[in-house]
Amino acid sequence: MTVPTAEFDSRPDDSAFPALVADTRAKEAACARTGGAVRRTLNSATVARDMDVIRAVLRERKLNFLGYGDATYTGAVYGTLFPRRMDRSVLDSSRNPEVDWRGQYKSQAYAIRDNVDAWAAWAGRRDGHFGLGTSGRRVIASVERAADSLAETPVGYMDRTGFDAAVGALAADRTQWDELGDLVSALVHRPGDPDTERRANAALQPWEEPEGELRPGAVEAATCEDDWPTDMAVYREDMRRFKEKYPYGLGVLRAQPWVCAFRSFTPSERPPYIRNSGYPKGLVVHAEGNPVLRHAGGRAMAERLGHRLVTVADDGSNDVYAVRGNRCVDARVTTYLLTGVLPRRAETVCAGAPRPDVPADRGR
Structure with missing residues (x-):
């Protein structure tokens, strides 16, 4: 310290x-x-291999993945390294596979x-x-x-x-x-x-205090x-x-x-x-105004993996599914996780939280 x-x-x-x-x-x-x-x-590939060890210990043939934020990159790395062991995949607020950490x-x-x-x-x-x-x-x-x-x-x-x-x-x-x-x-x-x-x-x-030194x-x-x-x-x-x-x-x-x-x-x-070498198509969920992980990165990840994209329009949330109470997002992701059925369109647009009801000036 x-x-x-x-x-x-x-x-x-x-x-x-x-x-x-x-x-x-x-x-x-x-x-x-x-x-x-x-x-x-301590890097993305070794964490992905640790995930596969956990899968094997649990005697699961395949892994279903739901990740938020930077963890989406770990999920994408897992699918890259172990495509035959990846089943359903949801990347919520995704990292951009086309840029480095900086x-x-x-x-x-x-x-x-x-x-x-x-x-x-x-x-x-x-x-x-x-x-x-x-x-x-x-x-x-x-x-x-x-x-x-x-x-x-x-x-x-x-x-x-x-x-x-x-x-x-x-x-x-x-x-x-x-x-x-x-x-x-x-x-x-x-x-x-x-x-x-x-x-x-x-x-x-408010400034967030670290939850200990390990993280x-x-x-x-x-x-x-x-x-x-x-x-x-x-x-x-x-x-x-x-x-x-x-x-x-x-x-x-x-x-x-x-x-x-x-x-x-x-x-x-x-x-x-990052690539998809044959595992099933999944979902990328991303708010249009995410200030932590820019929406362009989510779109790039969806295109790279061939996943469906769920965009939350005019919204600045980071982490959406089962967190923000967005029924449109929650319904589509839950349906996919439970049944494997994806939205039909390459991109589904869900409405975000409404802007304040302050009337615009006359003529504006």
Whole structure:
């Protein structure tokens, strides 16, 4: 375990970069001391082989797989390595088989910005209600005015970094688009109002504490199965670009150095090329506005494997089946898991959670 020395900032100055590099290097060194040789074997292929051992111990001829998020990649690897032992497969909120781990992380910033731009366009058609401007571009300008003000003078516990995090989180959840609009409006027009401070504090995103050291250490080792850039100039330039274009939802985190830039081991093997060599077609479920795993990645996985795609339209959920109460998704996935019957179409579109009932301006 290491203690970071760099101050956390969603839009860091270049002067913070050396400390970020030092913190990341120290973290990898600590992982090497505690994880030792086992880290080189923590990768997608070895996890897939462990799954097959469990299948054999249970005396099951074939494996049925339901995976969420990054686990979808493990399921796809299992099908690649053991196509004759894969039966039904549901990949909910899928990784993109066409990008490496670093590309996957960077795509989170793109997805978050997609959501923010969609919200801004919606708010721009409701300038009479929010007063943020009559177009998406003007709404973003209002967001930036709020960010600039918070960088100088926090409101309650909210500074610019907390604001950037809140904008990304609230933009993903369509049901909270009005809350985001009201927050930005209050920060722009009434920064000293007690109600604005209440809104700002309520919008702050809670930080999740790790559930112990095993999970973070395993994730850090597994993501090093890919080769990451070792030239720190690559990360410096990406961070400069990301803090300008993708500040919301802490997009710069997706561009800064990761422990794999200082990888202290050689992986036991490389990730296999994902393919379907004959196991039954399955399902990929993906929300259109997923901020963690971009929808384009789910589509790419469905196309690569020949699976059916279930898209949740205009929705920013990560993990959908049996989690969000979406009857359209739940019915189709449950039917497939119980009977093996897939939707007829290559892509089924289910409605997501409705946007807030805020009337658009007349003529908009």
